[in-house]
Amino acid sequence: MFLTRDIRRGRRPFTTVASKLPDHRPDLVERDFHAPLPNELWVADITYVRTTSSFAYTAFITDACTRKIVGWSVASSLTTQALPMIALQQAIATTPAARDGGRLVHHSDRGVQYVSLAYTDTLAEHGVAPSVGTVGDSYDNALAETVNGLYKAELIYSRTTWPSTSAVELATLEWVSWWNHQRLHEALGYQTPVEVEAAYDQAQTRTLVTT
Template identity: 35%
Template sequence: MTTKTRRQYTDEFKAEAVRLVRDSARPVTHVARDLGIADHLLYRWRAEQQQAEGQGQTRQSARAEQAELARLRRENATLKQERDFFKRGGGVLREGVAMRYRVIQEHDRRYPIRVMCRALAVAAAGYYAWRSRPESARSSQTRTLLSAIRVIHRESRETYGSPRIWNALVKQGHRVGEHRVARLMRHGGIRAKTVTKWRATTQSQHRFPVAANTLDRAFTVAAPNRVWAGDLTYVWTMEGWLYLAVLLDLYSRRVVGWAMGPRLTGELAEQALTMALVNRIPRAGLVHHSDRGSQYAATSYQQRLTEYGLIPSMSRKGNCWDNACVESFFGTLKRELVHQRPYVTRDEAKQDIFEYIEVFYNRQRQHSTLGYHAPVEFEARAAVA
């Protein structure tokens, strides 16, 4: 019989969770569900933070402030949607008239018909005549599919390409081929986010001992808490660099530990390790893989690994493929989130990354290596099996 261990949370996790409630203006119960924690914990953390900060706001003024923030967010989202429609219009112009008519029909409750007809270079009379004709079965199915594709794409934060969207459609019961989904996405101007930049974070010029490459690229792991892989990366803000340290459980690719700060230090890596140890409480023998940077080779970090019976493993010098899983995660994070918006402050970037990791990546984002399941879902399904 196994004893269920109570999950523990670092102060940084609590602070970011409370800030997510405040900044998103969503109910505590919704945010708690997204983070996979109990409502009462989030209520308690919020009360503790309010008391510590000595907030003097009345409940009425706080509600008014949240309502105003929510209104501004809605207005901003509306403006973005309007810009998106006219951006997509350029791609639709290259397609047939029927495709342009369908796009207009999809947005007829949001934009004036004549404005959209002008933008897509079709006559309003022609659109009304098209709409009055009986719709063919094929056209109806295409319209339904395109609508479902847009919903899935939007819910994925515009990060899914045709393979993941096709997989989601099949799970919903649609009978459609992957090539057709790709074609509809291309015609509809629906694309996954892309992007790039690079900056070295590995400080391998040091005198600390370096561990052997015990993992040796054995990235397929049979159970949780057998192999963790860690690394550090960076995010540019107008205040300067924000550095991020993470630890992934290679079994589910779940981010089990993370930490963010303005300096690339060994302490940052240790904070991520602490979060992982507190959350997962692994048994001795777990393999801890990283690059051979000074943050991981440092005496204090290695002592923590020894204390918990973790076995150190390090990539070969200058070989990023030895830690490909974490490199892939960082690439995904930057492609889908970081490179899509400029950050004014480190706090702004920190909040965005916290929500991406804890709400979207760990609990919602389909992972092709996991049979298109999210990491938390993958672990839950394995536990029941």
């Protein structure tokens, strides 16, 4: 069970640093995070966790339709390109629509981590359309901010301190599994993300059989 505790105050790191490179990616979402089908819209963001010595950083990619966390990563440094890339590679590896170049939009802020050449090339390679909001405006990536907030409330604030990045990573692994398989989401009619995903898969199978 994941519980909510008091929020710890103190120095906050910046998880969104605007890239100095020109960024011509459009905003394909425009604050509308409704997706009628799975694998049509992913939202991505990075949040931080205070540890006894420094900070850990967590990257999530969430499917807007099912609310399933399809990719995640934890790292001790925000500057490493591996943090969001591992989450992206995990999402692509577990999502047929992404591997097959299906219609899929990836929405993030304009942070430097998401504008890197390796990240944008990976999206392009799999036919995923990049979409971005503005820097520092939570409303432009509201669904991802909601996931971050629940992650903090349900897991991170359940402990007074986190001893290490490794401890955060292990606990995040367990929380993501709980979020996807056991947590009942009000936005999903009190179903779990995997239940919603399975229902869409079954409906698609029936459609293929009858056509």
